[in-house]
Amino acid sequence: MTCIECGGRVISKKENYRYEACGLPNVTLAGVEVRRCATCGDHEVVIPRIEELHVTLANAIVRHTSRLSSSEVRFLRKYLGYSGVDFAGVMGVSPETVSRWENRKETMGASAERLLRLLVAHKTPIERYPIETLSRISAKARTKPIGLRLKASRWIEQDLAA
Numbered sequence: 001m002t003c004i005e006c007g008g009r010v011i012s013k014k015e016n017y018r019y020e021a022c023g024l025p026n027v028t029l030a031g032v033e034v035r036r037c038a039t040c041g042d043h044e045v046v047i048p049r050i051e052e053l054h055v056t057l058a059n060a061i062v063r064h065t066s067r068l069s070s071s072e073v074r075f076l077r078k079y080l081g082y083s084g085v086d087f088a089g090v091m092g093v094s095p096e097t098v099s100r101w102e103n104r105k106e107t108m109g110a111s112a113e114r115l116l117r118l119l120v121a122h123k124t125p126i127e128r129y130p131i132e133t134l135s136r137i138s139a140k141a142r143t144k145p146i147g148l149r150l151k152a153s154r155w156i157e158q159d160l161a162a
């Protein structure tokens with residue numbers, strides 16, 4: 001394989017890959033194929049079953065007890081398939097408010113956050129989402145890293161820190 005940028009040799013390797021393209025800074029995909037040019041460093045990553053990956057990732061986010069970050073709010077809004085205006089309509093706020101949530105100008109209110117979590121949990125009934133989960137959300141909980149691994153052709157959440 002040769003690099004489309006420089007014509008150098010492309011080497012394919014399995015890596016733990018920081019999935020920044022999803023808009024979240026703390027997501028790592030375990031052992032995915034990364035094709036990297038040995039000459040210029042240009043790379044592409046091969047992500048199989050990306051739709052299911054996003055289901056698993058959205059579920060991981062709503063299960064965590066930390067308050068939703070602005071980038072998580074944006075990821076979940078897009079995951080639900082809403083434009084900013086549509087999402088504002090569903091949440092009962094103005095589009096400007098949605099924009100402030102996603103640009104770190106305003107923290108989402110606790111009730112709005114619970115509604116968003118429930119919308120996500122309801123869209124993906126793959127996994128149980130006990131209502132008690134909502135009572136564990138805490139402003140003191142820190143955003144956790146999220147690790148995802150393709151296992152027996154299913155994306156599962158896995159702690160990669162260890």
Ligand SMILES: [Zn+2]
Nearest residue numbers: 003006037040
């Ligand atoms: Zn290259």
